[in-house]
Amino acid sequence: xxxxxxxxxxxxxxxxxxxxxxxxxxxxxxxxxxxxxxxxxxxxxxxxxxxxxxxxxxxxxxxxxxxxxxxxxxxxxxxxxxxxxxxxxxxxxxxxxxxxxxxxxxxxxxxxxxxxxxxxxxxxxxxxxxxxxxxxxxxxxxxxxxxxxxxxxxxxxxxxxxxxxxxxxxxxxxxxxxxxxxxxxxxxxxxxxxxxxxxxxxxxxxxxxxxxxxxxxxxxxxxxxxxxxxxxxxxxxxxxxxxxxxxxxxxxxxxxxxxxxxxxxxxxxxxxxxxxxxxxxxxxxxxxxxxxxxxxxxxxxxxxxxxxxxxxxxxxxxxxxxxxxxxxxxxxxxxxxxxxxxxxxxxxxxxxxxxxxxxxxxxxxxxxxxxxxxxxxxxxxxxxxxxxxxxxxxxxxxxxxxxxxxxxxxxxxxxxxxxxxxxxxxxxxxxxxxxxxx
Amino acid sequence: xxxxxxxxxxxxxxxxxxxxxxxxxxxxxxxxxxxxxxxxxxxxxxxxxxxxxxxxxxxxxxxxxxxxxxxxxxxxxxxxxxxxxxxxxxxxxxxxxxxxxxxxxxxxxxxxxxxxxxxxxxxxxxxxxxxxxxxxxxxxxxxxxxxxxxxxxxxxxxxxxxxxxxxxxxxxxxxxxxxxxxxxxxxxxxxxxxxxxxxxxxxxxxxxxxxxxxxxxxxxxxxxxxxxxxxxxxxxxxxxxxxxxxxxxxxxxxxxxxxxxxxxxxxxxxxxxxxxxxxxxxxxxxxxxxxxxxxxxxxxxxxxxxxxxxxxxxxxxxxxxxxxxxxxxxxxxxxxxxxxxxxxxxxxxxxxxxxxxxxxxxxxxxxxxxxxxxxxxxxxxxxxxxxxxxxxxxxxxxxxxxxxxxxxxxxxxxxxxxxxxxxxxxxxxxxxxxxxxxxxxxxxxxxxxx
Numbered sequence: 001x002x003x004x005x006x007x008x009x010x011x012x013x014x015x016x017x018x019x020x021x022x023x024x025x026x027x028x029x030x031x032x033x034x035x036x037x038x039x040x041x042x043x044x045x046x047x048x049x050x051x052x053x054x055x056x057x058x059x060x061x062x063x064x065x066x067x068x069x070x071x072x073x074x075x076x077x078x079x080x081x082x083x084x085x086x087x088x089x090x091x092x093x094x095x096x097x098x099x100x101x102x103x104x105x106x107x108x109x110x111x112x113x114x115x116x117x118x119x120x121x122x123x124x125x126x127x128x129x130x131x132x133x134x135x136x137x138x139x140x141x142x143x144x145x146x147x148x149x150x151x152x153x154x155x156x157x158x159x160x161x162x163x164x165x166x167x168x169x170x171x172x173x174x175x176x177x178x179x180x181x182x183x184x185x186x187x188x189x190x191x192x193x194x195x196x197x198x199x200x201x202x203x204x205x206x207x208x209x210x211x212x213x214x215x216x217x218x219x220x221x222x223x224x225x226x227x228x229x230x231x232x233x234x235x236x237x238x239x240x241x242x243x244x245x246x247x248x249x250x251x252x253x254x255x256x257x258x259x260x261x262x263x264x265x266x267x268x269x270x271x272x273x274x275x276x277x278x279x280x281x282x283x284x285x286x287x288x289x290x291x292x293x294x295x296x297x298x299x300x301x302x303x304x305x306x307x308x309x310x311x312x313x314x315x316x317x318x319x320x321x322x323x324x325x326x327x328x329x330x331x332x333x334x335x336x337x338x339x340x341x342x343x344x345x346x347x348x349x350x351x352x353x354x355x356x357x358x359x360x361x362x363x364x365x366x367x368x369x370x371x372x373x374x375x376x377x378x379x380x381x382x383x384x385x386x387x388x389x390x391x392x393x394x395x396x397x398x399x400x401x402x403x404x405x406x407x408x409x410x411x412x413x414x415x416x417x418x419x420x421x422x423x424x425x426x427x428x429x430x431x432x433x434x435x436x437x438x
Numbered sequence: 439x440x441x442x443x444x445x446x447x448x449x450x451x452x453x454x455x456x457x458x459x460x461x462x463x464x465x466x467x468x469x470x471x472x473x474x475x476x477x478x479x480x481x482x483x484x485x486x487x488x489x490x491x492x493x494x495x496x497x498x499x500x501x502x503x504x505x506x507x508x509x510x511x512x513x514x515x516x517x518x519x520x521x522x523x524x525x526x527x528x529x530x531x532x533x534x535x536x537x538x539x540x541x542x543x544x545x546x547x548x549x550x551x552x553x554x555x556x557x558x559x560x561x562x563x564x565x566x567x568x569x570x571x572x573x574x575x576x577x578x579x580x581x582x583x584x585x586x587x588x589x590x591x592x593x594x595x596x597x598x599x600x601x602x603x604x605x606x607x608x609x610x611x612x613x614x615x616x617x618x619x620x621x622x623x624x625x626x627x628x629x630x631x632x633x634x635x636x637x638x639x640x641x642x643x644x645x646x647x648x649x650x651x652x653x654x655x656x657x658x659x660x661x662x663x664x665x666x667x668x669x670x671x672x673x674x675x676x677x678x679x680x681x682x683x684x685x686x687x688x689x690x691x692x693x694x695x696x697x698x699x700x701x702x703x704x705x706x707x708x709x710x711x712x713x714x715x716x717x718x719x720x721x722x723x724x725x726x727x728x729x730x731x732x733x734x735x736x737x738x739x740x741x742x743x744x745x746x747x748x749x750x751x752x753x754x755x756x757x758x759x760x761x762x763x764x765x766x767x768x769x770x771x772x773x774x775x776x777x778x779x780x781x782x783x784x785x786x787x788x789x790x791x792x793x794x795x796x797x798x799x800x801x802x803x804x805x806x807x808x809x810x811x812x813x814x815x816x817x818x819x820x821x822x823x824x825x826x827x828x829x830x831x832x833x834x835x836x837x838x839x840x841x842x843x844x845x846x847x848x849x850x851x852x853x854x855x856x857x858x859x860x861x862x863x864x865x866x867x868x869x870x871x872x873x874x875x876x877x878x879x880x881x882x883x884x885x886x887x888x
Contacts, residue, residue: 019478020478042476043476043810043813043814044810045810045811045814083740084731084736084740087729087730087731088729088731088800090729091728091729091731091732091800091803091804092799092800092803093803093807094803094804094805094806094807094808095807096807096811111811112807113807113810118807142739142740142743145743145769145770146746146769148770149694149695149746149767149769149770150746152694152695153693153694153695155694156692156693156694156871156874158589254874255692255874256692256874257584257589257692258584258588258589259581259584259585259589289525290521290525290530290531291509291521291525291531292518292521292522292525297518300578301518301574302574303574304573304574304575304576304577304578304581305577305581306578306581307578307579307581307582307585308585327581327584327585328581329580329581329584359522359525359526362525362526362527362528363525363526363527363528363529364528365528366526366527366528366529366546366547366550367528367529367530367546367547368528369477369478369479369528369547370479370528370530370545370546370547372477373476373477373478373479373816374477374814374815374816375814376814376815
């Protein structure tokens with residue numbers, strides 16, 4: 001749940017003052033890649049991320065798991081570099097190769113010292129990893145075995161069981177709800193990885209984010225170095241639409257854990273949704289605001305029924321989930337569920353008070369500087385802004401957008417988007433199922 | 439990367455933000471300021487030198503329970519208001535409890551530091567511990583224990599391992615406490631704890647961010663300066679008799695894959711200038727598990743494929759003793775015994791043949807780079823200072839330790855491995871996975887928690 005800042009501190013009856021936001025430079029590399037850059041020489045280091053529309057929602061229906069395996073094997077060998085060469089050479093210069101992967105996005109990231117020797121060596125490795133991966137058969141075999149073991153292990157964990165059932169209940173046959181099963185992994189072969197790589201790791205779909213101690217000229221050269229030799233062409237990056245509404249459902253799954261794991265939700269919003277800010281600010285009041293949200297107050301503070309209870313919208317290219325979650329002692333699961341549902345019902349039916357809205361704005365706007373106070377955080381914003389085609393002024397406008405939200409907008413947006421009578425509910429380790437199945 | 443990276447201002451003295459200032463108020467509160475002007479934000483952390491290792495039999499978990507109760511109001515700040523006021527100031531806040539200390543923090547815009555100080559100082563001596571709030575919060579803590587430990591197979595193994603490796607030392611008990619003790623705890627136990635340990639002369643205040651040290655000292659004097667000193671109980675030296683032979687335990691819990699931890703008793707840092715074993719053990723952990731191409735992952739996961747995952751860990755800095763640990767999950771078709779044999783071969787190779795200069799160079803390069811990367815997180819820099827102060831080494835030890843770590847020799851790594859990695863000092867805890875369908879009720883169990 002990311003947002004940005006720059007703020008008008010109208011709330012503290014102090015003269016409005018704007019928070020400084022990073023100056024984002026944007027251009028298209030000759031390769032076709034979109035580049036987002038913040039030049040900052042305070043620390044002698046450089047962060048880079050290269051993002052592709054290659055998350056697991058881009059899997060073919062008969063080749064589920066290929067996207068994840070492709071991403072996972074990028075650093076398993078590249079032209080002239082074995083798996084061990086890559087990790088050893090990175091360690092030799094203290095560089096860190098990382099990555100992230102979700103339904104929409106696959107990315108590779110690098111953190112390195114900015115001194116020329118380290119930086120050049122690190123970038124050379126990343127350039128090869130991105131543009132000349134070899135997907136070695138032996139590593140594929142090993143990773144498949146490891147992933148299969150991991151999936152079997154996950155099948156014993158209430159968190160995994162609830163997330164899996166939740167995905168299916170909220171997204172049905174949409175790729176956002178697909179789950180990788182053992183049988184899917186077993187049939188993945190090298191040709192699948194190469195085909196997926198050629199189709200989705202293209203320069204024209206690449207978003208390069210750079211943050212740190214290099215000049216504009218160096219940044220231009222780096223962006224080109226990392227993308228010039230990516231596969232040409234590329235398939236469409238638009239995912240199928242998510243059905244906005246679902247029918248109410250409730251699923252109880254037996255599990256011997258002492259707590260029930262409860263998830264409640266429905267399709268939520270896309271990244272560029274017009275309702276984004278009213279829903280984001282409203283959700284802070286409902287279950288996003290740490291210790292001060294309504295859910296936290298009702299479930300934990302008043303009743304001591306859970307350690308953690310939360311709600312969030314996961315904005316994705318297509319609407320991601322709106323999700324409420326908690327864990328509570330099995331014997332009181334139904335009672336806790338009732339409290340959560342009542343809290344949500346009241347919230348959607350009656351909306352929020354002016355006082356609550358003001359408190360939410362005070363926190364989100366006043367806390368804006370904390371969102372951009374490190375290179376790492378700024379790098380993540382650059383990736384998200386570029387990947388989701390958000391305005392370059394997103395950070396500059398953020399606090400104004402939050403400040404403009406009204407109680408009426410929140411009430412209206414939640415009423416239209418969240419129907420408490422049409423939610424999917426998953427209870428893993430549910431009391432009834434215990435009795436039935438054991 | 440479970441290696442314990444130490445930070446130091448020495449290598450990067452050229453960076454203007456790496457300055458640390460300290461002052462002790464007349465009531466004994468030590469104030470440490472780390473100026474960092476990259477962003478207009480600040481973090482306040484208050485560290486109390488009281489953790490679960492200071493608890494008594496029958497009230498394990500009370501340090502952590504009190505941490506929860508610290509959010510429940512004072513004479514002038516009603517229950518819930520602490521969090522509401524920090525939130526309204528745009529702040530983020532939380533707290534954590536360890537074996538050695540308990541700490542509270544807020545991150546905010548620099549203009550809000552006075553508010554955070556006012557609130558934190560207030561709850562240092564004005565906490566209201568009501569039976570009513572306690573009765574709700576203790577249930578929250580029990581839910582936390584179920585979630586963190588009772589229902590988490592790997593946590594359970596870790597908890598039982600500690601309880602086996604330590605028979606005397608209070609690291610025997612889990613930070614979150616045994617469930618039975620939580621069930622029998624009263625608000626008076628929490629009150630005793632608060633009265634005993636929460637005092638300026640048992641705390642360190644760390645402020646890091648876009649501030650001026652002189653202004654912070656003045657603010658600290660204003661908000662914390664009048665809180666009276668307390669007479670602290672004498673701390674007894676606590677130890678662990680030498681182990682007289684290998685210990686092995688089995689933990690049954692719902693899971694699919696087996697998992698195990700090997701833990702060798704190991705020393706911690708007492709004299710940062712003279713000690714050498716903790717540095718050598720830190721480097722050994724880096725040689726074994728500092729990167730994906732380090733010995734354990736390369737040999738056991740990539741080459742022999744006897745493990746799905748394997749790792750080594752060692753923490754050189756704590757108030758009590760330490761352990762050098764190795765943990766792993768066998769690959770499909772391999773047993774724990776096969777994995778243990780393969781791990782022992784790796785350890786024996788270090789004892790027999792030593793490590794290479796190239797491996798040490800690699801560890802040093804990683805330490806050097808992480809010193810720079812650390813500067814990207816003001817919060818983490820403050821954490822390091824608070825931790826070092828709370829365990830008694832002091833923040834000045836940080837650059838010294840960095841220098842000494844870089845000076846470790848291959849001979850020292852081999853020597854320390856030969857001395858420490860012996861069976862008589864070893865505890866092995868094995869997870870025996872149980873199918874979900876046979877309901878196997880756990881007794882209470884648990885591990886570290888924050």
